[in-house]
Amino acid sequence: MKVERGRDLAKITWGSLAILACTAAMAALPWLGVTSYVRTLVYYGAYFLALGQAWNLMSGLTGYVSFAHGALAGIGAYAVVLALNADLPMVISLLIAAIAAGLASLIIGVTSLRLKGTSFTFATLFLQELVLLLVRKLPFAGGPGGIVLEEIFPLWLPHVLMIAVAGGATLLVLVFRRSRTGLRVLAMRDDEAAASAIGIDATRVKIVLFCASAAIAGLTGAVHGVFASSLFPNEVFSIDLSIIALAVPLIGGAGTALGPVLGAVIYVGLREILQVLAPNLHLTIVGVVLLLVILFMRDGIAPALGRLFRLKDRRGQVPAIAEVRA
Amino acid sequence: MSGILTVVDAHKRFGGIHAVRGVSLALNSGELLGLFGPNGAGKTTLFNMIAGLYPPTSGRIELASRDVTREPAFRRARAGIGRTFQVCRPFRGLTVAENVLAAIPPGSGVGDDRARAREILDAVGLLPKAEDAAGSLTLGMLKRLEVARALALEPKLLLLDEPLAGLTASETSDLLGFIQGLKARASIILVDHNVRQSLGVCDRAIVMDAGAVIASGSPDTIRRDPGVRRAYLGESAA
Amino acid sequence: MTFPLFLQLLTNGLVVGALLAIVALGVALIFGVVRVVNFAHGEFVTLGAFATYLVVTQLNISPLLGIPLAFVLGAAVGAGIQAAIVSRAAGRPELDVLMVTYALSIIGLGIFSSAFSGDFRSYSEGPSGIFTLGSVVIGLRSLTVLLVCLIVGVGTILVVQRTRIGLALRALAQSRDSAAACGINVPAAELFAFALAVGLAAAAGALVSLIGTIHPRVGHDLVLDAFVVVVLGGMGSIGGAVLAAIAIGIVNAFTSFALDDSWARILTYCLLYATLLLRPHGLLGRHVGA
C-alpha cells in the first residue's frame, strides 16, 4: 500500500511539473513571435480544454452528464463584462464570474442531484434555455442585443489567463482524482449504493463537485468574455459550447486528467483540418468520432493508448465494479 | 436416469474475483435439491449462470440434454427454467394477474392466457389479489407471486433463490409446504443460507463455500459433515 | 376573456399539445423500455419531415400518404439503429448510452444540414381550407394533425395497454431481469419499442411538415419541449407524458396570449424545476420503484 501511495505521489509530482511547464510555455507564446493564427489556435485549444476539464471534474468523475457547462460559461462571460463595465478590477470581476456560475449551478444541484443521473442531465439541459430566455428579458443584461465590454483589452491578457485556467483545471483534476475524496468519488461513479454504504454522503459530494466545476466553467467563460468582448445571448447560450465541453473529455478520456488535453488537441486539429477538407461534413465527422470512441474505446483515446503501451499494468488490477455487476 | 440439469465444471470470474470454482452437479426429474452456503459462497452466482443472467467463464450447462451454456436468459426461461429472485423483483406497476400473464408463453388466445393466469394464481393462493397492483403485496405474497410467475412458464426446473429470507415463522412453514407440493410439477433447486431451516424438505443437498462445493449428498450426510459444521460455526462466530 | 376566445385558445393549444404528445410518447417509451434517453429523437422527427417533403414535391404524393410512409421509414431506420448501434451500449454506464444517442443526434444534424442546407422549406400541397365549429375556427391542416395524433396516440396506448407485446414492454420497463426470467425476448422487445417510437417520431415529422416549415433543426427544437413534457409526466410514464404534453400545449396557448411566448417558456421551465424539486416522479406520478 505504501508503495502504491509512493508511486502515486511520484506520478502527481511529475504530472504537475509537466503541466506547469506546458502552461508556462503556452502562456509565453505571445512573446515568442509565433503568428497570431497559431496563437488563436492555442487559445481555443486552451479554452476548450478548460471547459472540458470543468466538465470532467463533475461529469467525468461522477458519471452525471452535464449539458449546462456552456450555459455556466455564458453566465461567467456575462458576469465579467457587467463587472468590468462597472469599473471593478479584473481580479474581482473574474471572481464574481466564478461565483455567479457556482450559484447558478446550485439551482440545478439542489433540484436534481438527489435524484438519478437522468434527472440531473435533464435539469442541466434546460438551464441553457432558461438562462437564455431570462437574459433576453433582463434589461441590465442588455436584452436580446447582448452587451459589449467597453474596454478592449490587449490579446495577451485573455491568452495568458485562459492558459492559466486550463493548466490550473488540469492540475486540479490530476491531484483531486488521486486524493482520498477523489478515489471515493470514482468509487461512487461505479456503484453509488456501495459508496453510500462506506460512508460517502453522495449528494453532498456531488453538489460540492458540481459547484466547483461550475465555478471553473464560469471562470473560463469570463476569460473568453474578455477575449470576445462582445456578447450576444443567442451565441453565448448556445448548446454548441456544451457539446464541446463534453466532447473534448469524452474523446480524450473522461475521468482522467490528461485525456481532455489529448481531446482538446484532437478536437481543435480535427476542426482545422475538416475546415479545408470537408467543411460540409464537419459536424457529422465529430459525431462519428464521438460514437466510435464511446462504442469501441469505452473510456476514451488516452486510456486506450495507455493500455496499448503498458499492457503489464493492466493485468492483476482489481476489476471495474461495473464488470462485476454485469 | 433422466437428468433435467447438468452443470459441468462451471467457473465464474469477475475480473480478479473467482466467484465460482469448478462446480459440477446433476439434477434428476422430480428432485428437490438444496443449495446451501454462507453469504458470498457463490450460490447466487451459480444460480444466475444456470438461469442465464450471465454465461460461465468456463464449463458447460445442459438442460434436458440440450447445451444452453451460451443461451440468453429469456431463451432458457422458454426452454423451461423458471426462477425467483433473492430480492423480489415483481413488475410493481402491473397487476398481479398481469405479472403472471407476462410469463405465460403467448398461446392460443388472450382469453385462454388470462384464464390460465387465474388458474396459477389460484394454485398459489393469490387469486383474491389478482387485480391489485403487485407493488401493494406483502413480502410473503410477493414470494408467492414470483413462484407463480415461474410456474406460468410450465418449467422443467424451478430455481428458488432464498425464498424464505425475511419471512415470519408461520410464513416460512407455509411456504416450505407449498414448495414440497411443487415437486410434482418441476424439479427444484432451493437456495438458502441457513442449512437447518429447509434441509428437511430436500431430497439431496449441496453445500458451497468460497465458490466451491464442500459437501454433497442426502440430508443426513450433510448434517453429519464436519466441513459443513465448521463452515457454519465459522459463520456464526463471525 | 370571452367564451369563444377561450374555446379558440383551447383548440389552438390542443393542436400544439397533440403533436408534442406524439413525440413525447416515443421519448417516454424508449426511456421506459430501453432505458435510454434518446437524444436523437428529434433527428427522427426531422427525417419524417424531409421524407414527406421529398415524396410530396418529387413524387407528387399527397402529404396524407406521407404520414404512414414516414412511420414505416422511421420504424425501419429505428430498428436498424437500435440493432446496430444502441443495443451495443446496453448494460453500459448511463453516461455511455447517453453519449451514443447524443452522437447519433449530432451525426443526424450534420447529415441533414449538408444534404438539405439550412433552407426553410415548405409545400402548399395537401388539405387546405378552414373548418368552423360554432365560433371556433380550425384550419383543415391543423384538424388533420389533431385527428392523426388522436388515432396514432390512442392506437399506441392500446397496443401498450391491451396486447401481449404491450404487456411485455410494460413488464420490461419494470424489471429487466424479471422480464428475461419470464421468457420475454428482451432484445426483440427493445427493438420493437425503439422502432415503434422512432416510427411515431417520423410520423410526427410528417405532421410538422404539414403545418410548419421544414429545416434541419426542426426536430431538434421540438424534442427539447418533448423532454420537458417527459420530465413533467414522470420519466418513462407514457400516459403521464401524453397528459403533460396536452396540458403544456394548452397552458402555453393561454400564457402566450396573456403575456408572450418567451414568458410562457420561462414559466414552463420554472414549473419543470419545481417539479424536479418537489415531485421528482412527475406532476401526476406516484413513486414507482425500480
Add this chain to the structure above:
Amino acid sequence: MTHLSRRSVLGSAAAVASTFAVVKARAADPIKFGASLSLTGRFSDSAKYVQEGYLLWAEQVNAKGGIKGRPVEVVIYDDESKPDTGRVLAERLLDRDNVLAILGPYSSPITDAMATALERAQVPMIGTIASDSSIWARRRLRWTFQGFPSSDFDHEGFLKVIKEKGQGSKKLAIIFEEAPFSIAAKDWALPVAKEMGLTVEAFGYNPGAQDFRSIIERMIASGTEMVSMGGYYQPSIALTRQMIERGFNPVAFHFIQAADGVTKEALGAQVEGVFGRSSWEATIDTPANKAFVAAYQAKYGRIPSYHSAAAFAAGQAFQGAIEEKGADRAGIREALASSKIETVLGTFHTNQRGQQDGYHYASTQWQGGTSYVVSGPSARAPLWPKPKWS
C-alpha cells in the same frame, strides 16, 4: 419543384469554384480578399448565394484586367455559422493567407465576432449582409462598415404605402422577434406610425417560435387591420399560414422577407397582395445592374438573389475604395468611411458610426404571382386592400 436538386448541384459547383480560385493564384501579385461564410449550419443556404456573388465579382474584375492592373483573389472558408469559428478564421485569413481586407460573413453575430478581431488588427471589412445596424450602435467600430440597407428601416416602406393608400385603416400591429435588429426596427417604426395617426400595438416573440396562434388571437381581439411582421423568414411563413388557418384577413399584410422567391413556393396563391421590402431588385434599370444580372445568369443559370447582389456590391465598394486611395488598409478605411461609391445596390455611403445610409429598401408587393416594386417613381400601383385568403 426542382428547387432542391437545383440548389444542391449549384452548391457543390460553387464549392469547386472557390477551391479553384485559391489554386489559381496568379504570380502577378494579386490583391487578396478573405471571407468567412456559413457554408454549413443554420445560414448555409443564403451564404452560398453570397459566395456566388463574391466569386462572380472577382471573375469580372479579373476579366477586365483587375484593380489597377492587379488581379483579385478571394479566399473563402466555412465558419459553420458559429462566431467562434469566425474568430479563428479571421486570424487565419490575416496570418496565413495575408489578405488585404475582409468581405463580410453572412450573419450579424459572426460579423460582430470578426469585427472585434479586425479592430485589433486594423483591417477593413464590409458587413455584406449585415442588415442589423445594432452591431454599430452597441459600440464604436472603426474598421467595419455596413454594406447593406439598415434594418432600422424595415417597416419604413410599408408605412409609406399606408400613408399613401391607407384609406382610413387605423389599427396597425407590428410583430417583432426578440432580436436586436427586429427590436430596433420596431423602435424606429412605432413613433413614425403614431405620428401618422395610427394606433399601433407591438407583439414580440421568442426566436425560434413556431406558434403564433396566440398573437393572432390578440390581434383579432383588438381589431387589428394592418400587420407588419419584422422577423426572419421561417417565423414569417409560420405566422402567415396560421393567419390563413385562422381565417384572419387583415386589410394589408407586410413581412420583411416576403419579396424572396421562395415565399411563393411556401404560400402558393395565398401570396397575392402580400407586401415585402427589397434591398435590391433584378429589374433595377441601371447599366451596371443589368450587366451584373446578365453575367450572373450566364454563370449560374438563374436570376440572382439579393444576397449575391449585396456580395457583388461589397466587392465593388472595395474596388472603388482601392481605386480611390490605393491598396492599403488605412486608405481603404478612409474611403469607406467618407466616399460615395456606386454599386449594384445603389450609392454606398456610411454615417459616422459606419452604418449604411446610402442604400435604401424599396417596398414590394406580390401581384399575379410576381413580386413588384410598389414604391418610388415608375413603380406599380399597390393592391389595396389585400384580397382575402382563398
